[in-house]
Amino acid sequence: AQSVTQLGSHVSVSEGALVLLRCNYSSSVPPYLFWYVQYPNQGLQLLLKYTSAATLVKGINGFEAEFKKSETSFHLTKPSAHMSDAAEYFCAVSVSGGGNKLTFGTGTQLKVEL
């Protein structure tokens, strides 16, 4: 079975600073990895996905993530935080043949301060 661990349930950054949200995965077969964002009172929106092509994946709103097999990581980054980035971020993992089952992490709440 696959799983993801998100280190840090709360992350706070200053506006304009680097955003780094951590995700480590566990999977016995090559994983497919996703980052979703959830704004208050809304559903989850896909930010980006890794599906075994390029290891550096670019997503919406200036976010990107790098798949590092040696570190079993898929950390989410953004060079410069904006106030509108304040939200909860979820990492998720799936595998080929897994029937579209996504396993989610517990989420990281990002706070952006002036």
Place this chain on the structure above:
Amino acid sequence: ETGVTQTPRHLVMGMTNKKSLKCEQHLGHNAMYWYKQSAKKPLELMFVYSLEERVENNSVPSRFSPECPNSSHLFLHLHTLQPEDSALYLCASSQEFLGEPYEQYFGPGTRLTVT
């Protein structure tokens, strides 16, 4: 606009009531999902429908009863719920083909409060 709509957005019900949550997807997908999101807990997958057949039921209590009349609509029928069932219920849809993990698209959710 995510292409997945859910109604109602908010629902308050007593433990003896019967109510239904509705989800509709306008994306031409063939798989639909119900998730439960509770505070401080990971998203819990409840049910999966693929090509209108239920393919997953994650040990969900029988007081939750899903229905998928066609590939665009998904319902969650609720009866004799407990206060701990209060949560945000999210619907999602995706393509499904030979078990490959296509991304899921989520609706805005129904905030359910059981009194």
